[in-house]
Every structure is written in C-alpha cells, then in structure tokens.
Amino acid sequence: QGDCVIAFVIDITVRKKTENKLINYKNELEKEVEERTLVLKGAIQKLEKTKAELDQALKRERELSSMKSRFISIASHEFRTPLSTILSSISLVDQYKKRHDLDKIDKHTQRVRSSVNHLTSILNDFLSVGKLEEGKIEVIKEPIHLATLLEDIKEEITQSLKIDQQIVIELSTNQTQLFSDARIIRNILFNLLSNASKYSDDNKNIYLTATLEATALTLQIKDEGIGIPNEDHKHLFDRFFRASNVSSIQGTGLGLHIVKRYVELLRGKIIFESAYKQGTTFTVSIPLEKN
Helix, strand or coil: CCCCCCCCCCCCHHHHHHHHHHHHHHHHHHHHHHHHHHHHHHHHHHHHHHHHHHHHHHHHHHHHHHHHHHHHHHHHHHCHHHHHHHHHHHHHHHHHHHHCCHHHHHHHHHHHHHHHHHHHHHHHHHHHHHHHHCCCCCCCCEEEEHHHHHHHHHHHHHCCCCCCCEEEEEEEECCCEEEECHHHHHHHHHHHHHHHHHCCCCCCEEEEEEEECCCEEEEEEECCCCCCCHHHHHHCCCCCCCCCCCCCCCCCCCHHHHHHHHHHHCCCEEEEEECCCCCEEEEEEEECCCC
C-alpha cells in the first residue's frame, strides 16, 4: 500500500580477491612474456651474430683456400725460373773456377744474388699479405726525420735498379720531422719504387716527391714506364691481379694490394694516374698527428 525500498547487501570479498588474483596473474604473465621475449631476442641476436661469424669464417676459409691455390700456382711459376738460374749458374761457376775465369764467375755470382733477392721478395710478399689479413701488423708511431728516411730507402733500392736507372728525390717541406710509423712508410715506398723500376726501361728516371705539412705527408712516385691499360685500372689493387701488359715480367700481383693495405693502416689514401706506354704516377696521402 505504498513506496518500498528493497536493499541487497552482498559480501563481494571473495570476488574481489579473485579479480585481484586474476589481475596480478595477468601482470605477472605479461611480465614473464616480456622477459622471455627479451631473452628470445637476445638469443636470436646471438644466433645472428654467430651466423655472421660463421659466414665470415667460411668466407675467410674460402679466401685462404683460394689464396693457397693461387700461391701454389704462382710459386710453381715464379720460383722455377730463379731456381733454375741459381742451379745453372752454380754449375757454370764450378767450370769457370777451373779455368780461373773471374769475370764470368762474378757475372754468375751476380745472377745467383739477383735470383735469391727475387725469391726473397716473393716470400716477403706472401708473409706480408698473411700478416695483414690476420691483423698482425701493429702501427707503432715514432719521430721520423723524413730526409734521412728517403735517402736510406733510395740507397737500399738503388742496388736493385735496372741499368742507369736513377731515383730523383724532391723534398718540399718547412719542417724536418713527422710522427708516424717509419717501417710502414718504408714498405709503401719500397714497393712503389720497385714497381716503378720493374715496369720501366733502362736509363729511365724515377721521381719521388715528398711534401710534408703539419697535418699530412704526401708521397708521389712517378715513372716513365709501360703504363697501365685503362681496362685494368679498376682491379689494380686486387690481390693477385696483374695488368694485361705485364705477363712477360715476373711478379706475384700482390705488391699494390699490400701497399693499399699499408696505406689504410695509417688511415691514408692512395690514388694513381696512368696511361698505356706513358708512365704511371702514384700519390699517397697520410694524415699526421702531433707527437
């Protein structure tokens, strides 16, 4: 017979506890999923790194295998001629010794010495490539007196130049010292000067120009030799590559590859200009730091 109010009072403690448990469980589950996702990502990254390392190792192994094959091929060819020269010269020396023909003995002694130097050069090339590929060459910088270094290199290489070849040095600098790795600079210059001599005729000059500034050393080696055909320019620094016009001249095809790797060790750059039968000019730029 009038307005009524009906109220239901229900204890929801159990339901709330259950809801809270579900929320906590959900949070824990999301956290666990996130943690496992991070672990999985880390595992994937490790797998990818391992795969990359294995790929690199496989590539390295293939390169070494290829290098060994090329070494055997080149060694069998390049070693045969000087070894034959040494054997024949020694045999002839024995004959000339009985006749007391000193002039001919000296001639063949020189041939033996030249052949041994050639073999040593080949072995040095292969050893240098091996050390460079394995990262075993360490840059050790020290004060260098540039004029003295250039003269020492000139004196050392003059013995192996062709008949009446000369190295003409021009030094352009207001200072006398730099701070770099003398051993690496020597190897760079020795290779480039040796090539300039090898691929030039007798009586041809080789020009070495050095410009020393506060921040850089620039070395330019210019010859009047056979030059490099245009089609060979892009492969010139490749390992074992030899230009198409030098097949009759002994060589391993490693010299310029080694030079480029040495220049890169000093964070420098090397460029060249060449025309067939008109000579070649190599320019090396090496950044310098203060002592």
